[in-house]
Amino acid sequence: xxxxxxxxxxxxxxxxxxxxxxxxxxxxxxxxxxxxxxxxxxxxxxxxxxxxxxxxxxxxxxxxxxxxxxxxxxxxxxxxxxxxxxxxxxxxxxxxxxxxxxxxxxxxxxxxxxxxxxxxxxxxxxxxxxxxxxxxxxxxxxxxxxxxxxxxxxxxxxxxxxxxxxxxxxxxxxxxxxxxxxxxxxxxxxxxxxxxxxxxxxxxxxxxxxxxxxxxxxxxxxxxxxxxxxxxxxxxxxxxxxxxxxxxxxxxxxxxxxxxxxxxxxxxxxxxxx
Amino acid sequence: xxxxxxxxxxxxxxxxxxxxxxxxxxxxxxxxxxxxxxxxxxxxxxxxxxxxxxxxxxxxxxxxxxxxxxxxxxxxxxxxxxxxxxxxxxxxxxxxxxxxxxxxxxxxxxxxxxxxxxxxxxxxxxxxxxxxxxxxxxxxxxxxxxxxxxxxxxxxxxxxxxxxxxxxxxxxxxxxxxxxxxxxxxxxxxxxxxxxxxxxxxxxxxxxxxxxxxxxxxxxxxxxxxxxxxxxxxxxxxxxxxxxxxxxxxxxxxxxxxxxxxxxxxxxxxxxxxxxxxxxxxxxxxxxxxxxxxxxxxxxxxxxxxxxxxxxxxxxxxxxxxxxxxxxxxxxxxxx
Numbered sequence: 001x002x003x004x005x006x007x008x009x010x011x012x013x014x015x016x017x018x019x020x021x022x023x024x025x026x027x028x029x030x031x032x033x034x035x036x037x038x039x040x041x042x043x044x045x046x047x048x049x050x051x052x053x054x055x056x057x058x059x060x061x062x063x064x065x066x067x068x069x070x071x072x073x074x075x076x077x078x079x080x081x082x083x084x085x086x087x088x089x090x091x092x093x094x095x096x097x098x099x100x101x102x103x104x105x106x107x108x109x110x111x112x113x114x115x116x117x118x119x120x121x122x123x124x125x126x127x128x129x130x131x132x133x134x135x136x137x138x139x140x141x142x143x144x145x146x147x148x149x150x151x152x153x154x155x156x157x158x159x160x161x162x163x164x165x166x167x168x169x170x171x172x173x174x175x176x177x178x179x180x181x182x183x184x185x186x187x188x189x190x191x192x193x194x195x196x197x198x199x200x201x202x203x204x205x206x207x208x209x210x211x212x213x214x215x216x217x218x219x220x221x222x223x224x225x226x227x228x229x230x231x232x233x234x235x236x237x238x239x240x241x242x243x244x245x246x247x248x249x250x251x252x253x254x255x256x257x258x259x260x261x262x263x264x265x266x267x268x269x270x271x272x273x274x
Numbered sequence: 275x276x277x278x279x280x281x282x283x284x285x286x287x288x289x290x291x292x293x294x295x296x297x298x299x300x301x302x303x304x305x306x307x308x309x310x311x312x313x314x315x316x317x318x319x320x321x322x323x324x325x326x327x328x329x330x331x332x333x334x335x336x337x338x339x340x341x342x343x344x345x346x347x348x349x350x351x352x353x354x355x356x357x358x359x360x361x362x363x364x365x366x367x368x369x370x371x372x373x374x375x376x377x378x379x380x381x382x383x384x385x386x387x388x389x390x391x392x393x394x395x396x397x398x399x400x401x402x403x404x405x406x407x408x409x410x411x412x413x414x415x416x417x418x419x420x421x422x423x424x425x426x427x428x429x430x431x432x433x434x435x436x437x438x439x440x441x442x443x444x445x446x447x448x449x450x451x452x453x454x455x456x457x458x459x460x461x462x463x464x465x466x467x468x469x470x471x472x473x474x475x476x477x478x479x480x481x482x483x484x485x486x487x488x489x490x491x492x493x494x495x496x497x498x499x500x501x502x503x504x505x506x507x508x509x510x511x512x513x514x515x516x517x518x519x520x521x522x523x524x525x526x527x528x529x530x531x532x533x534x535x536x537x538x539x540x541x542x543x544x545x546x547x548x549x550x551x552x553x554x555x556x557x558x559x560x561x562x563x564x565x566x567x568x569x570x571x572x573x574x575x576x577x578x579x580x581x582x583x584x585x586x587x588x589x590x591x592x593x594x595x596x597x598x599x600x601x602x603x604x605x606x607x608x609x610x
Binding site: 037113 | 336340370373374376387388393
């Protein structure tokens, strides 16, 4: 028996078709299914929720003895959410291409008429949902810790604007690394190393205390700029108008890394096997 | 005209060319995996691409399926040049040698996804997927792909490659790891596709018996080059591969039989089968005679064989003769 072929949609009816098939939505939908129904996304989210719960408990206990006020507690939740949410999205994107390559599922995808950039865009969108999910989980924690609408409003704005830009930048970077890395392990290690290198400056005492080089490094670094902005707005209560400078590097990085990931898609290949 | 598929060579009316390569080369770094290959595959035919490991077969397929770029030369797939990859990809189905599967998906989800990638809407993709699952005996398997046996995965991979009813199907070792029944199922399906759908099949395999049964055309690669191309018969005839005759005589007649056979030009070599006393194995030199010549010589000398078994050259013999270097470049001598 031979299967019936839908008219006009397959190779015989489709033989004259030479235009790319725009299917990034199909890729994104399938990736979302694999990510969330497959359990990986939920595992990441569970880990994130666990960490946030522990932090919230400790912060609340400290607040009870007046070591942390509400703003400091919210600041802790927001900065942790930005760091971990970005990490989760980056891990997923770093696995997106190199993982397929390693699992031998990439070749079947590459021989479809779907343009490479659509494959990358679909995967990028799916990985970004990890950040969106952490955002959704973080908001109730922030609301509980805030204790008032003023701090909560700032927290939501910081997460939506600054956090989202950082997450977009590093998710794209992870995907770009995944496109060129020949093994999944390399992709994940390099991505995590980059994330650590970006997160470290904001934590180093020498950088934090420096009055000249320190602020410049923090502003240039998209992740540390986001974390500093959260700290300045939520804990130090500095006005938003003074914080715009901390959005420049996350915004630029988001654009540059997204363009890089999409452009690298053209060179998407299987690897060096013969 | 024979359209019986497995029982003979598949022959169809449409003889325009599906795959044409002209001096196609694939280079990885400094290593030339495919070296100026020129072949033509007729539309609706089954072409077997043979060669020892490392001969360049997979690289050849990857070049033709636009996975790796050609370093030089040109190629067209149903008239579309490789420089127009979207058009080529729209017309080909590919089952790579190492094809991975998303273990968490079901077969239906997997096929529906690929149907949509080829431009079908969800309903069409699902309908086509269901038909293919039924065709490949997977319709009653709702579990995840991770639970599938090797044979089921191969059938699913073939279904995926056929989801858009491609004009040309590239299969790299489609029966690798399958049991004999599984191999037979795949081969029957391929022959049926060629006959009923007119699909051109580019089959890369080590199963020479299967190639002999279903392929209209064969190309043998060695060290990146096509060293023989033509029909199975053309390749066997041109390879110089030996035929053999096993002759059983009474033990006391062996010395006389040996002497007689050595005196004939048709017997290139004679050996004895120690496990079966009385059996002589004669390598026939087809340039100077035939098995009948040796039989006649024995009868004329008064030696009456108790048994006579002739085995003509097979594709496997030709393959060994060609790839072991006995025939360095016989392509010129073989029709294509």
